[in-house]
Amino acid sequence: MRKTVKTNYYIGSLFFVIPLIFFIELYFFPLFSIFKNAFQFLSRELSINWQNIGNVFWFTLWQAIVSTLLTLLAGFPAAWIFSRFTFPGKKILNALFTIPFILPTVVTASAFNALLGPRGFINMVWMSMTGSTKPAVQLMNTIWIILLAHVFYNTSVVIRVIGNSWSQIDARLEDAAKTLGASPLQVFFRVVFPQLKPAILSACLLIFLFDFTSYGVVFLLGGPKFRTIEVEIYYQALQMLNLPLSGILSILQIVITIAVTLIDKRLSQIILINRAPRISGENMRKPELGLERILIFLILFFQIIFLLSPILALFFRSLYIFPSESSRTALSPGWTSIYYQQLFINERNSIFFVPPIKAILNSLSIAVAASGISLIISLFIVVGENRYPWTGKLESVFMIPIGTSAVTLGLGYLLYFGRDIQKAWLIPFAHSLIALPFVIRSIKPAIFNIPNSLRQSAAILGASPIQVFLKIDFPIIFRELINGFIFAFTISLGEFGATSFITRPDRPTIPIAIYRFLGQPGLMNYGQAMAMASILMTFCLIMIAVVDQKE
Amino acid sequence: MLKLTNVYYQYDEKPLLNGINLSVGEHEVVGLLGPSGSGKSTILRIIAGLVKPLSGEIRWNDLNLSEVPAHKRNFGLMFQDYALFPHQNVYENIAFGLKMQRLPKAAIHKRVELCLKQVGMLSFADRKVTELSGGEQQRVALARAIAPQPGLLMLDEPLGALDHTLRITLLEELRSILGENGIPAIYVTHDQEEAFFLADKVALLNQGIIIQFGEPDKVYRNPESLWTANFFGLNNILDGEDTGEGSVRILFPHAEYNFTLPTHIPSKRGQLVHIFFQDGVINQELHEDINYLNGTVIQNIFRGYEYELKILIEEKEEFTFHSIKSFPINQKVKIGYRNENLHFFL
Numbered sequence A: 001m002r003k004t005v006k007t008n009y010y011i012g013s014l015f016f017v018i019p020l021i022f023f024i025e026l027y028f029f030p031l032f033s034i035f036k037n038a039f040q041f042l043s044r045e046l047s048i049n050w051q052n053i054g055n056v057f058w059f060t061l062w063q064a065i066v067s068t069l070l071t072l073l074a075g076f077p078a079a080w081i082f083s084r085f086t087f088p089g090k091k092i093l094n095a096l097f098t099i100p101f102i103l104p105t106v107v108t109a110s111a112f113n114a115l116l117g118p119r120g121f122i123n124m125v126w127m128s129m130t131g132s133t134k135p136a137v138q139l140m141n142t143i144w145i146i147l148l149a150h151v152f153y154n155t156s157v158v159i160r161v162i163g164n165s166w167s168q169i170d171a172r173l174e175d176a177a178k179t180l181g182a183s184p185l186q187v188f189f190r191v192v193f194p195q196l197k198p199a200i201l202s203a204c205l206l207i208f209l210f211d212f213t214s215y216g217v218v219f220l221l222g223g224p225k226f227r228t229i230e231v232e233i234y235y236q237a238l239q240m241l242n243l244p245l246s247g248i249l250s251i252l253q254i255v256i257t258i259a260v261t262l263i264d265k266r267l268s269q270i271i272l273i274n275r276a277p278r279i280s281g282e283n284m285r286k287p288e289l290g291l292e293r294i295l296i297f298l299i300l301f302f303q304i305i306f307l308l309s310p311i312l313a314l315f316f317r318s319l320y321i322f323p324s325e326s327s328r329t330a331l332s333p334g335w336t337s338i339y340y341q342q343l344f345i346n347e348r349n350s351i352f353f354v355p356p357i358k359a360i361l362n363s364l365s366i367a368v369a370a371s372g373i374s375l376i377i378s379l380f381i382v383v384g385e386n387r388y389p390w391t392g393k394l395e396s397v398f399m400i401p402i403g404t405s406a407v408t409l410g411l412g413y414l415l416y417f418g419r420d421i422q423k424a425w426l427i428p429f430a431h432s433l434i435a436l437p438f439v440i441r442s443i444k445p446a447i448f449n450i451p452n453s454l455r456q457s458a459a460i461l462g463a464s465p466i467q468v469f470l471k472i473d474f475p476i477i478f479r480e481l482i483n484g485f486i487f488a489f490t491i492s493l494g495e496f497g498a499t500s501f502i503t504r505p506d507r508p509t510i511p512i513a514i515y516r517f518l519g520q521p522g523l524m525n526y527g528q529a530m531a532m533a534s535i536l537m538t539f540c541l542i543m544i545a546v547v548d549q550k551e
Numbered sequence B: 001m002l003k004l005t006n007v008y009y010q011y012d013e014k015p016l017l018n019g020i021n022l023s024v025g026e027h028e029v030v031g032l033l034g035p036s037g038s039g040k041s042t043i044l045r046i047i048a049g050l051v052k053p054l055s056g057e058i059r060w061n062d063l064n065l066s067e068v069p070a071h072k073r074n075f076g077l078m079f080q081d082y083a084l085f086p087h088q089n090v091y092e093n094i095a096f097g098l099k100m101q102r103l104p105k106a107a108i109h110k111r112v113e114l115c116l117k118q119v120g121m122l123s124f125a126d127r128k129v130t131e132l133s134g135g136e137q138q139r140v141a142l143a144r145a146i147a148p149q150p151g152l153l154m155l156d157e158p159l160g161a162l163d164h165t166l167r168i169t170l171l172e173e174l175r176s177i178l179g180e181n182g183i184p185a186i187y188v189t190h191d192q193e194e195a196f197f198l199a200d201k202v203a204l205l206n207q208g209i210i211i212q213f214g215e216p217d218k219v220y221r222n223p224e225s226l227w228t229a230n231f232f233g234l235n236n237i238l239d240g241e242d243t244g245e246g247s248v249r250i251l252f253p254h255a256e257y258n259f260t261l262p263t264h265i266p267s268k269r270g271q272l273v274h275i276f277f278q279d280g281v282i283n284q285e286l287h288e289d290i291n292y293l294n295g296t297v298i299q300n301i302f303r304g305y306e307y308e309l310k311i312l313i314e315e316k317e318e319f320t321f322h323s324i325k326s327f328p329i330n331q332k333v334k335i336g337y338r339n340e341n342l343h344f345f346l
Helices: A002-044 A050-084 A090-102 A105-116 A121-130 A143-168 A171-179 A184-212 A216-221 A229-239 A243-274 A291-319 A338-342 A357-387 A389-403 A406-422 A426-449 A452-460 A465-494 A510-518 A523-550 B040-048 B090-100 B105-118 B134-146 B164-181 B192-198 B216-221 B226-231
Strands: B002-011 B014-024 B029-033 B055-060 B075-078 B152-156 B185-189 B201-206 B209-214 B237-242 B247-252 B255-260 B272-277 B290-302 B307-313 B317-323 B332-338 B342-345
Touching: A002 A243, A002 A357, A002 A389, A002 A406, A002 A426, A050 A090, A050 A143, A050 A184, A050 A229, A050 A243, A050 A291, A090 A143, A090 A291, A090 A523, A105 A121, A105 A143, A105 A216, A105 A291, A105 A465, A105 A510, A105 A523, A121 A291, A143 A184, A143 A216, A143 A291, A171 A184, A184 A243, A216 A229, A216 A510, A229 A243, A229 A406, A243 A389, A243 A406, A291 A338, A291 A523, A338 A523, A357 A389, A357 A426, A357 A465, A357 A510, A357 A523, A389 A426, A406 A426, A426 A465, A452 A465, A452 B040, A452 B075, A465 A510, A465 A523, A510 A523, B002 B040, B014 B040, B014 B209, B029 B040, B029 B192, B040 B075, B040 B152, B040 B185, B075 B134, B090 B105, B090 B134, B105 B134, B105 B164, B134 B152, B134 B164, B152 B164, B164 B192, B185 B192, B192 B216, B201 B216, B201 B226, B209 B216, B209 B226, B226 B237, B226 B272, B226 B342, B247 B272, B255 B290, B290 B317, B307 B332
Parallel strands: B029 B185, B029 B201, B075 B152, B152 B185
Antiparallel strands: B002 B014, B002 B055, B201 B209, B237 B247, B237 B272, B247 B255, B272 B342, B290 B307, B290 B332, B307 B317
16 A cells, blocks of 8 residues: 555656746746845845836826726627627627737737828828828827727627626516616616626726736837836836846736736636526527617627727738838839738848748747647646646646736746847747646646546556556547647747747747837838738637637 | 455545455356445445555455556456547447457457447447447447456446336346356446346445345345345334343234244343344235234235235334235234244344
8 A cells, every 4th residue: 555655656746846847947936036136136225216116007007997997898788799689690700809819919019000000001091082191090109009909909808708697697687677667777787787797897807917917019009108017127127227127017017916816716706606507598589670789780880890900901901002102112002912022031131130931930830849848748737637636736836827927927037047048948938838827728627527437447448557648538638639739829929028038139939020020110111010910810810710610 | 266355445534445355256246235335336446456445455366466557457347437438439449458458450350349249239330439328338338348358347337327128128138248258247236136137146235344245035035134124125124122031022002022032143131123024924824833913904006916015013013015915905914924034133
């Protein structure tokens, strides 16, 4: 007995130790460096510009709150429609509305640039129609475009979280209230809203968290004037070379994130308690003719316009040159693939040392490596927990990185790896850590849903523990493994926050390349940014389509 | 043959098996019979090697199995939920154990076909297991378990999830397949009829102890404890008091009975003694040492091939009888018992 417990312990330890080393080296030590650096600095001198930190914090806070409230307003009508009505095309719309949420931040920023920027679709059309030379819409580098992008990003959270909860609320309760004499408004505020409150709060907290730690969107659309904590961390670390100040900001970010996450956790327990199981569809009905149908049509119409126009504008701007643009360059107006062709060429005065297409190849190989690492580490964690339950404590440890923003992680790498920061392996490993929680969430339920009797049957039929994994677990969870791989792949392709700290000039990734193109003047750079962002967006759309199809 | 000696096991500090001694001989089917939670399935898991016992020894012929992992024991185990591999079809499921033995493809094919034929599922080879009915899944699970020709076959409530009529059909099939293959088997069930039907010997299990072991009819006819009698649903039991003078007295409001206490029961004045009354005859003269009880028929239900009677003994205790003859309600009856049909328990 004692002997078997011991061997059990040794084999289990293997499942424990490998992920743990990964975690300590890629998360714990880098984060520890931030803390050490910040506290050492605090103990030596106290000349910190607290005023600056206060300003940054205040801006981060209020833009997050305003963005959250606007998102709630924008998504609420659609949440109502999705939870209470059936209509043709609902499934497709549902998938469509999810797209913004999965887009990398650089793509969203590029898309809004393509729609509302000085060279954006709206301004170009307006200028060619009026002959004016000044753009009519001047939203770039204002708070408005930041807010718009945030709303665009998170509307699907409102639709999903609030819509799901709403569809669980028995529609007959509303009918009962109506028969008792309640007006539609009273029905909403006295019957629906009280039941929906936890879901609304939960959605708001989640969105607040996204907006509070917003980096790419603010960085690329806000210009030098607007700095969230994340953006300030980057400025202080890489432009002012004030690492301790970045560290303090990172700690601030972590503290806020953890606090909000804890509140959200409490809330989700309340949602769970309140939820009574219902047959789906029972609460849904077709919209009535007349006013109701018109209202639903209008809401959905504007929702589609709002969510699709930036995406379409991005594709359009990557493929079309307006006559007014061509007059100042040698480019001919109309539909063109010149921006895509240019990606293959290494120009002499280029901002890269290599043809931009290399960035795509680079990103793809990083994504493959990162997803592979992520998958292997998650398998160690999940299979370990399944076979040796005592290793399960590790999993909660691995959920911690969710609370750390990618920018903070990048800062940690800068401090911890020092000169090694330029090593090629660091980016895939960093991406794999960021993707890890999502991969674990994808494969864990699959592994744990396999009845243990299947594994026991296989063992009795002569399969060794390794054969049991290869013949039973692996084929059964294959689909989820692929999904996990795709998640990790998509996350890696679009990762901007951490990468902006650890990238090498001659080995850019796609998001870094887009960022650099957007930072340069000239139509050709703008067009190439659009082309690059379109390519990245296409990758993401394909990935999500593959996952959706399988489900 | 398989031999378990003094096997103990506990889970979460709670003892589940308290010294199990059990042996299964060549070509023998042993029925492990007991209520849920008695430790039946745990015994199977220990024999299979899925669970390590706290102490005790498991021997297969002359080999001590304690260090042999599950996948090297060459036993077969059929789970209650069948545990068919959902990602494999019927054929692949049955071939699984043979592939593990690295048999040549042709040999695997031959064996799988034979097993499929035995369970009458030959035409199902390419079907997905998730599309099969409960009875079909059960057959595939059985075929998978016997395909690698295990030294011992264990069946864990194999008919538990099926409806009544299907159970009867499958029970007969199971019996003939077990007979054909001649594999020693342990059959776990909580259903006495299943155990009696299939098993050469039954082991009666309660709270991690084997209460009684033997051929089914002997165990059923000679319950050695009140628990056994209750478990078999033998309800014609009266409680009496040891007079200390070699007899047991049962008091009723208007009557008193005295029965001779057998010598194997240690007598102690005033102790409670339960008497199980077996095979009573109603209103018939018997010519040997006879004990009589008086009662009144209070219920008479026609059951097709017999009548189920409820008789109130001395206006107090209810007995149940199955009789070919019908008796009208309220008729006073006299029930006779031979001495050997009185069983005394403390």
